[in-house]
Amino acid sequence: MTDNLFPELLKTHTWPDIQGVRAWDYTLGGGGRHLIDAIIRGQKPRFMLEIGCFLCASTRRWLSLDPELKVVGIDPWDSSLIDQCHRYVGRPALSRAYPDIVVQKQFAADIESQGPFASALANLRGFEDRFVPVRDFSPTALYKLKDAGFEPDLIYIDANKQAIDLEVCIALWPGAQITGDDWHWGRTKGYPMRQIVQAFADIHGLTIEADHATWVLHRT
Numbered sequence: 267m268t269d270n271l272f273p274e275l276l277k278t279h280t281w282p283d284i285q286g287v288r289a290w291d292y293t294l295g296g297g298g299r300h301l302i303d304a305i306i307r308g309q310k311p312r313f314m315l316e317i318g319c320f321l322c323a324s325t326r327r328w329l330s331l332d333p334e335l336k337v338v339g340i341d342p343w344d345s346s347l348i349d350q351c352h353r354y355v356g357r358p359a360l361s362r363a364y365p366d367i368v369v370q371k372q373f374a375a376d377i378e379s380q381g382p383f384a385s386a387l388a389n390l391r392g393f394e395d396r397f398v399p400v401r402d403f404s405p406t407a408l409y410k411l412k413d414a415g416f417e418p419d420l421i422y423i424d425a426n427k428q429a430i431d432l433e434v435c436i437a438l439w440p441g442a443q444i445t446g447d448d449w450h451w452g453r454t455k456g457y458p459m460r461q462i463v464q465a466f467a468d469i470h471g472l473t474i475e476a477d478h479a480t481w482v483l484h485r486t
Contacts, residue, residue: 282384289388293323298480311419318425347382405434
């Protein structure tokens, strides 16, 4: 069913005009994504759902690993992302990627002038037929995709660090493997995403594999 649905989703969720848009291959990921790479290479999921795409650098990574993989990405790509990128200028994460402060300022300026949506999709040139951009919020968008008939094999959550994303995903798609980011985020706050994932795993009888920022849930 998802095979037939995917082209329809592409028609419904159209790409912005990315001609002349500068791509910034920047990700907030803190490591461990080889765990997701191994799933894509080894298990060959056909359809992946990514909740929270930011600038789609991770999405490009997933799509580059397997020419048969198709991804639906959920993100509002709204003005809050512009403010977010401006706040990164001069801070360690962006400085590691772009040590030159002039380049950092250009990064933030481009996201603002080009718009977050076009800036993100510019990272996916060449994958126009394998990525559906859903400009919406989770979990509302999850119910819409389920109602449309979308069935992902693999889910990657990198959104607002809420337990509801995991709960809705397992309710709608109990057969999908759930993974995500932010395992080591928020040390001073007690690692909130780690707490959410651990509680979720305990409730549903799952085991956790984690490395740096990345976590993967396995059925025992």
